[in-house]
Amino acid sequence: MDFRLTDEQIDFQRHCHEFARDVVRPAAARYDREQAVPYDVVGEARARGLHGLDLLQRLASDPEGMLGVIYAEELHWGCAGIALALSVSSLAAAGVASSGTPEQIARWVPECFGVGEEIKFGAYAVTEAGAGSDVRSLRTTARREGDEWVLNGTKVFISNGGIADVTVVVATVDPKLGHRGQASFIVEKGTPGLSMGKKEDKLGIRASQTAEVVLEDARVPLDHLLGGLPKLEAKLERARSGHSGGSSNALATFEVTRPMVGASALGIARAAYEWTLDHLEERSDEHGPLLEQQRVQQVLADVATEIDAARLLVRRAAWMGRNGVPMTGGQGSMSKLKAGDVTMWATTTLMDLVGPEASLTDHPLEKWFRDAKIYQLFEGTAEIQRLVIARMQTAERRAARTPAPPEPAPDANGRVDADSARRAVRSAAAAPADEHASAARAGR
Numbered sequence: 264m265d266f267r268l269t270d271e272q273i274d275f276q277r278h279c280h281e282f283a284r285d286v287v288r289p290a291a292a293r294y295d296r297e298q299a300v301p302y303d304v305v306g307e308a309r310a311r312g313l314h315g316l317d318l319l320q321r322l323a324s325d326p327e328g329m330l331g332v333i334y335a336e337e338l339h340w341g342c343a344g345i346a347l348a349l350s351v352s353s354l355a356a357a358g359v360a361s362s363g364t365p366e367q368i369a370r371w372v373p374e375c376f377g378v379g380e381e382i383k384f385g386a387y388a389v390t391e392a393g394a395g396s397d398v399r400s401l402r403t404t405a406r407r408e409g410d411e412w413v414l415n416g417t418k419v420f421i422s423n424g425g426i427a428d429v430t431v432v433v434a435t436v437d438p439k440l441g442h443r444g445q446a447s448f449i450v451e452k453g454t455p456g457l458s459m460g461k462k463e464d465k466l467g468i469r470a471s472q473t474a475e476v477v478l479e480d481a482r483v484p485l486d487h488l489l490g491g492l493p494k495l496e497a498k499l500e501r502a503r504s505g506h507s508g509g510s511s512n513a514l515a516t517f518e519v520t521r522p523m524v525g526a527s528a529l530g531i532a533r534a535a536y537e538w539t540l541d542h543l544e545e546r547s548d549e550h551g552p553l554l555e556q557q558r559v560q561q562v563l564a565d566v567a568t569e570i571d572a573a574r575l576l577v578r579r580a581a582w583m584g585r586n587g588v589p590m591t592g593g594q595g596s597m598s599k600l601k602a603g604d605v606t607m608w609a610t611t612t613l614m615d616l617v618g619p620e621a622s623l624t625d626h627p628l629e630k631w632f633r634d635a636k637i638y639q640l641f642e643g644t645a646e647i648q649r650l651v652i653a654r655m656q657t658a659e660r661r662a663a664r665t666p667a668p669p670e671p672a673p674d675a676n677g678r679v680d681a682d683s684a685r686r687a688v689r690s691a692a693a694a695p696a697d698e699h700a701s702a703a704r705a706g707r
């Protein structure tokens with residue numbers, strides 16, 4: 264096991280950091296104040312290969328899965344709101360990738376970013392009033408009428424809501440079936456019946472637009488159903504006949520994005536920590552330089568250790584996700600939970616260390632403190648992450664107690680036939696996978 268980054272990962276980290284330092288940081292205060300979409304910063308990111316399809320391809324090229332979390336940490340170090348504005352489209356793309364057919368992925372993922380110099384945005388719309396943690400209770404409906412799907416409902420708190428060129432909407436086609444009656448639909452900008460509701464005025468991440476998305480008899484063609492009709496009908500049929508299994512599209516999407524969200528939070532914590540170190544370096548009191556006083560060292564050591572511990576969890580989950588290692592112990596949720604809690608705690612603790620001046624509105628720590636809070640609230644609240652982890656841990660323990668499936672029999676030459684090996688792996692994975700689904704159903 265080698266914990267060091269490769270030369271390629273270090274080069275990419277440097278490239279992201281320079282963009283964050285030279286372009287994102289200088290723009291941060293203005294966009295935070297104006298709560299506007301940072302189109303110029305997105306354009307510069309595109310020019311540097313840090314937004315769009317080229318970036319996605321580069322992130323996917325890393326066999327260790329580290330480039331995505333490096334990108335998230337460095338850009339959020341610059342400004343969490345701007346970084347989120349740059350990366351929300353990836354959530355929409357993940358929604359397409361987790362449920363779409365290969366043809367749909369090829370068609371709609373580029374539409375979430377735009378191609379060449381044309382910049383587009385995507386949004387992923389799941390949450391409704393009363394259905395955030397509990398995604399089973401979605402009330403937005405999709406009804407088939409001839410060659411179209413007709414969508415009705417209101418989504419709340421949608422990042423890029425109202426400005427997205429492509430909105431992936433999770434709706435129910437059969438409310439009685441809970442999450443198993445849900446499907447994802449592509450709704451393009453300009454679709455009659457699609458409109459923006461209230462734009463939210465937020466505590467933090469203010470450069471990222473958050474708004475309601477309203478669907479009033481919004482009609483989309485049949486092929487805008489992600490995964491296609493036969494797959495949906497088979498899923499509904501299985502659910503109606505009482506077969507278990509299968510997690511929701513929304514939950515599958517959130518699972519793969521959790522380490523990225525954890526890394527994003529860590530960017531804020533690191534920014535606050537580094538700023539505080541530099542700030543204290545220049546200061547002394549009657550007991551001498553602050554950085555040499557034990558009361559200060561105790562706090563800084565704890566902050567550094569917690570950030571590092573959270574980063575290890577984030578990188579482990581990113582590696583597992585990239586290498587197809589099932590996160591049956593809740594490792595994705597652990598990474599997001601720990602990083603979110605560490606970031607909120609670290610920004611608060613560092614404000615305490617610096618003193619009351621850190622609470623003034625033009626103080627950098629004040630902004631990092633405001634930006635930190637959302638990481639305990641969205642993409643699964645901290646409480647929901649704890650529920651998922653506890654249930655997955657229990658399920659994993661129970662699975663470990665059940666007898667192992669038979670080893671695939673070797674042939675006369677000692678080789679194992681590929682089909683029987685695959686069957687053995689599947690049967691070994693089946694129990695935890697089902698338990699995973701039921702744990703995740705408790706909430707995202």
Ligand SMILES: Cc1cc2nc3c(=O)[nH]c(=O)nc-3n(C[C@H](O)[C@H](O)[C@H](O)COP(=O)(O)OP(=O)(O)OC[C@H]3O[C@@H](n4cnc5c(N)ncnc54)[C@H](O)[C@@H]3O)c2cc1C
Pocket residue numbers: 387388389390391392393394395396397419420421422423465473637640641642643644645646647650705706
């Ligand atoms: C800035 C911002 C951007 C967002 N972007 C998006 C987006 O792009 N797309 C999208 O679909 N959504 C988005 N969301 C929504 C976000 O993911 C939800 O708000 C979040 O999942 C919580 O859901 P909720 O609002 O229904 O809260 P609730 O689920 O009502 O939670 C309220 C409180 O109850 C607790 N709670 C709920 N259930 C349990 C339980 N079973 N056990 C213990 N505690 C529980 C929660 O932890 C929380 O503290 C965004 C939200 C914000 C604020």
